[in-house]
Amino acid sequence: xxxxxxxxxxxxxxxxxxxxxxARFLTQLFIYAMLxxxxxxxxxxxxxxxxTSLMWEGDIxxxxxxxxxxxxxxxxxxxxxxxxxxxxxxxxxxxxxLVVLATIGDLFSASLVGFAIGRxxxxxxxxxxxxxxxxxxxxxxxTIIPTFLLWRYTGMLNSLRPLxxxxxxxxxxxxxxxxxxxxxxxxxLDDAARIDGCGVFGIYRHVILPLTMPALATIGIFxxxxxxxxxxxxxxxxxxxxxxxLAVGLxxxxxxxxxxxxxxxxxxxxxAATVSVLPILTVFFFAQRTFIQGxxxxxxxx
Numbered sequence: 001x002x003x004x005x006x007x008x009x010x011x012x013x014x015x016x017x018x019x020x021x022x023a024r025f026l027t028q029l030f031i032y033a034m035l036x037x038x039x040x041x042x043x044x045x046x047x048x049x050x051x052t053s054l055m056w057e058g059d060i061x062x063x064x065x066x067x068x069x070x071x072x073x074x075x076x077x078x079x080x081x082x083x084x085x086x087x088x089x090x091x092x093x094x095x096x097x098l099v100v101l102a103t104i105g106d107l108f109s110a111s112l113v114g115f116a117i118g119r120x121x122x123x124x125x126x127x128x129x130x131x132x133x134x135x136x137x138x139x140x141x142x143t144i145i146p147t148f149l150l151w152r153y154t155g156m157l158n159s160l161r162p163l164x165x166x167x168x169x170x171x172x173x174x175x176x177x178x179x180x181x182x183x184x185x186x187x188x189l190d191d192a193a194r195i196d197g198c199g200v201f202g203i204y205r206h207v208i209l210p211l212t213m214p215a216l217a218t219i220g221i222f223x224x225x226x227x228x229x230x231x232x233x234x235x236x237x238x239x240x241x242x243x244x245x246l247a248v249g250l251x252x253x254x255x256x257x258x259x260x261x262x263x264x265x266x267x268x269x270x271x272a273a274t275v276s277v278l279p280i281l282t283v284f285f286f287a288q289r290t291f292i293q294g295x296x297x298x299x300x301x302x
Contacts (some may be wrong), residue, residue, distance in 0.1 A: 014163060019289075049277075053077070053270035060266050076271040080253070083268065090242045091249035098160050098245050099227045105167035106174055106223040107216055114178025114212075115172050115204050119190065129179065136172045148236060162237045163230065167223070174219045181215040221287055228280060246276050 015121055051075055054069035081088045117129045151162040185208065192205045209216075231247045238244050241252070253269040 026160060049270050049274055052266060053274045054269055057267050073267065076267050077275065080268050080272045080275070083253075086249070086252045087242050088249070088272065091244060093245040094160060094243060095228060095246040098163055098230075099224055101160075101164045102167040102227045103220055103223040105164065106171055107220055109179045110169055110174035110205070111209065111212065111216060111218055114182050115208050117175070118179035118182035119187075119198070119208065120202075132170075132172050132175055136176070144236070151237060157241060158238055158240055159240075160243065163227070163233055163245075167227075168280040174223070178215055178217060180210065181212055185211050216224045217287065217294075221283060224283060225280060250276060 051069050052071040055066070055073065056073055059066055059069075069234070078088075116123050117132075147162075148157075151157050153265075156162055156165075189207050189211075190203050193207050198206060229247055230245065234245050234248045238248070241249075250269070250272050253265065253272050
């Protein structure tokens with residue numbers, strides 16, 4: 001009788017475990033199905049962008065629409081680099097120069113200022129840090145006219161310098177992020193470096209920089225993304241077509257000149273937009289873990 005009771009209890013426990021496992025499986029299946037559905041919705045605009053870039057101009061607005069570009073018109077991607085009155089290679093060159101120099105400036109200034117505020121002890125550093133953080137709450141629209149006049153008086157308008165030089169002065173958010181990360185590094189490492197004969201810059205070079213590589217990588221990704229997609233400031237500071245970055249240069253594909261008339265070539269515009277998005281997607285694909293870690297660092301640590 002006791003053996004039968006034990007066997008019945010064992011079977012009941014097994015049934016309960018199977019039900020729990022099946023319920024867990026259904027829950028995970030529902031979660032993954034919702035994630036796939038959300039990913040599908042997010043990918044629709046990207047698919048439509050790629051599909052339009054590979055179609056003939058007359059097939060774009062057909063109804064019912066063509067879902068597949070058959071046959072694909074790959075020559076659209078060649079045409080955007082040889083379109084008259086639109087210097088696409090110059091747009092790419094300007095964007096690369098802007099992104100490289102501005103990103104290096106953001107990394108250098110954020111690491112140096114973050115080290116000075118977060119590690120060194122000097123009078124007024126907390127006040128200075130509070131002032132830097134306070135500038136993050138200043139509306140961007142308030143500083144447009146004074147900044148424009150500043151660059152105008154210095155004779156740097158119509159060039160990439162107004163877009164690059166501020167990165168070497170320091171970005172408030174990047175300084176805040178670096179300072180918070182540096183403060184999480186044990187101060188005993190600085191004392192050990194001083195015993196070995198390192199000065200202030202030796203500690204910065206041999207101790208702080210190697211340990212802050214995750215934060216530097218995060219800042220580099222954020223800086224690359226913001227500078228590559230920058231549209232408003234180049235539109236204000238630059239008035240020569242050949243000196244514009246790619247994000248602003250795409251606008252010229254909306255007003256292509258052909259046969260004496262101004263028209264919009266949607267296939268060429270979408271091809272140019274696809275080419276401009278590729279660097280961002282490539283960087284995110286290879287550095288998505290660092291990108292997500294940067295969001296966690298900037299939102300949780302401190």
